[in-house]
Amino acid sequence: MTSTQQRLREEAAVFCQSLRPVLEQDEEWRRQGMLSDGDSREVYRLLGEAGWIGMSWPVEFGGRGLTRLTATLVEEVFGYHWLPLSSYLLSYKTIGAAIERYAEPALVDLLLPPISRGELIFCQGFSEPGAGSDLGSLTTRAELRGDTYVVTGHKIWTSSAQLSDWIYLGVRTDADTKHRGISVLVCPVDTPGIEVRSFPTLGGGYLCETFLDGVEIPVANLVGEVNGGWDVLMYTLDFERVTAEKLGGFAWVLNAVEERLRETDRLDRVAAGRISRLRGELHASRLLSFRAADNLDRELPGSASSAMAKLSGARLAQAIGDAAVDLLGLEGLAEGAEAAIEGRAAALYRASVGSTIAGGTAEVQQLVIARRGLGLR
Numbered sequence: 001m002t003s004t005q006q007r008l009r010e011e012a013a014v015f016c017q018s019l020r021p022v023l024e025q026d027e028e029w030r031r032q033g034m035l036s037d038g039d040s041r042e043v044y045r046l047l048g049e050a051g052w053i054g055m056s057w058p059v060e061f062g063g064r065g066l067t068r069l070t071a072t073l074v075e076e077v078f079g080y081h082w083l084p085l086s087s088y089l090l091s092y093k094t095i096g097a098a099i100e101r102y103a104e105p106a107l108v109d110l111l112l113p114p115i116s117r118g119e120l121i122f123c124q125g126f127s128e129p130g131a132g133s134d135l136g137s138l139t140t141r142a143e144l145r146g147d148t149y150v151v152t153g154h155k156i157w158t159s160s161a162q163l164s165d166w167i168y169l170g171v172r173t174d175a176d177t178k179h180r181g182i183s184v185l186v187c188p189v190d191t192p193g194i195e196v197r198s199f200p201t202l203g204g205g206y207l208c209e210t211f212l213d214g215v216e217i218p219v220a221n222l223v224g225e226v227n228g229g230w231d232v233l234m235y236t237l238d239f240e241r242v243t244a245e246k247l248g249g250f251a252w253v254l255n256a257v258e259e260r261l262r263e264t265d266r267l268d269r270v271a272a273g274r275i276s277r278l279r280g281e282l283h284a285s286r287l288l289s290f291r292a293a294d295n296l297d298r299e300l301p302g303s304a305s306s307a308m309a310k311l312s313g314a315r316l317a318q319a320i321g322d323a324a325v326d327l328l329g330l331e332g333l334a335e336g337a338e339a340a341i342e343g344r345a346a347a348l349y350r351a352s353v354g355s356t357i358a359g360g361t362a363e364v365q366q367l368v369i370a371r372r373g374l375g376l377r
C-alpha cells in the first residue's frame with residue numbers, strides 16, 4: 001500500500017467515526033448496518049459532501065482522479081465501519097463507472113456531478129422474471145419512435161428502486177438476435193409509466209419489482225451504442241463484483257466475535273482456530289478484490305478476476321455469518337444494536353443467504369472463471 005493510500009484510509013476512518021452520531025439516529029442502520037437495502041440518503045449526501053463519492057473520477061466530475069484500486073482500499077474502511085453503502089455502490093461504483101465509460105459527454109455531464117455530490121441515487125434494472133443468470137434473454141422491449149424509445153416490460157429484484165432517483169435499464173432493441181439485440185437506457189424513476197413495488201426479504205430489507213408500461217425515454221439517454229448494451233452490462237457487473245467493502249464489514253464481525261468470546265471466557269482453541277482460518281480466507285479474498293480492481297484500472301479483461309473476487313467474498317459472507325452465530329450461541333441470534341456485537345451476527349447470517357445470488361449466482365461466477373479465466377469450453 002502506498003503512503004497516499006494509507007493516509008486516505010486513515011482519513012476515511014476518521015470520517016466514518018464522525019458519522020457515528022448520524023448513524024445511531026437511523027433505526028434501519030441500527031438493525032442492519034451496511035447490509036441494509038434501504039439506504040440512508042443522509043449518509044450518502046454526507047459522503048458526497050466530504051468528497052468520498054466519485055474518488056476514481058476526474059476532478060471535473062467531482063472526483064479526485066484516483067485509481068479504482070485506491071477507491072477499493074478506502075471502501076474497505078467504509079465497510080469496516082458498517083456504513084450503509086448500497087446507494088454509493090450502485091450509483092458510483094457500479095452504474096457510474098459504466099456511464100463514465102460509455103455514455104455521451106452530455107449525459108456524463110448531467111449525471112456524474114450530482115452522483116459525486118451524493119444527490120442522485122441510481123438503481124439497476126437488469127433482472128426479469130425470465131432472465132437472471134441468462135441475462136441475454138431479457139425481454140423488456142424498447143421501440144424507437146422518432147427520437148424517443150417507448151419501453152415496456154417487467155424488472156424484478158431491483159435493489160433500492162423504492163428510494164432511487166434514476167434507473168439503469170437493460171432493454172431489448174432487436175428481437176431477432178440475443179446478446180447483440182440489447183441496449184442500455186437511463187431515466188428518472190418518476191417518469192410516467194414506471195411503477196415500483198417493494199417487498200420484504202429474508203435479509204431483513206426490501207427488494208422491488210419495477211413495471212414499465214409505455215415509458216418514454218429520449219434516445220439521448222442511451223448508454224453505449226444501440227444493440228451494444230451487452231458489453232455495457234458486462235462492464236457494469238465487473239465493477240459490481242469487486243466487493244472489498246463487504247470484506248471490511250466481515251473483518252469487523254470476526255474481531256467483534258473474538259472480543260465477545262474473550263470477555264465472556266469462551267475463547268477456547270477450537271473457536272480461536274475457526275476465527276484464524278476465516279481471517280486467512282478473508283485475507284486471500286481481499287487480495288482477489290484488489291487484483292480485480294487493479295485489472296479494471298489497467299483495462300485488462302476484468303470478468304474472470306471480478307468473478308473470483310465476487311465468488312470468494314460471497315462464500316465468506318456465509319461462512320463468517322455461520323461462524324458468528326455458531327460461536328456466539330443464542331446471543332448470536334439476537335438482533336438490534338443493543339444485542340451482542342450490535343446484532344450483526346444475526347444480520348450477516350440472514351443477509352448472506354442472498355450473497356451467492358445477487359450480482360450473479362455462485363454457479364455463474366464459476367462459469368465465468370472457467371470460460372474467461374481458464375479458457376475452458
Ligand SMILES: Cc1cc2nc3c(=O)[nH]c(=O)nc-3n(C[C@H](O)[C@H](O)[C@H](O)COP(=O)(O)OP(=O)(O)OC[C@H]3O[C@@H](n4cnc5c(N)ncnc54)[C@H](O)[C@@H]3O)c2cc1C
Pocket residue numbers: 123124125126127128129130131132133134156157158159160207354355357358359360361362363364367
Ligand atoms: C439481494 C439481491 C439483490 C439483487 N439486486 C438486483 C438488482 O439491483 N438489479 C437486478 O437487476 N437484479 C438484482 N438481483 C437479481 C440477481 O441478479 C438474480 O437473482 C441472479 O442473477 C440470479 O437470477 P435468477 O434469480 O433469475 O435465478 P436463475 O437464473 O433462475 O437461477 C436459478 C438457479 O439455477 C442456477 N443456474 C442458472 N443457470 C445456470 C447455468 N448455466 N449453469 C449452472 N447453474 C445455473 C443458478 O445458479 C441458480 O442456482 C438481486 C438478487 C438478490 C438476491
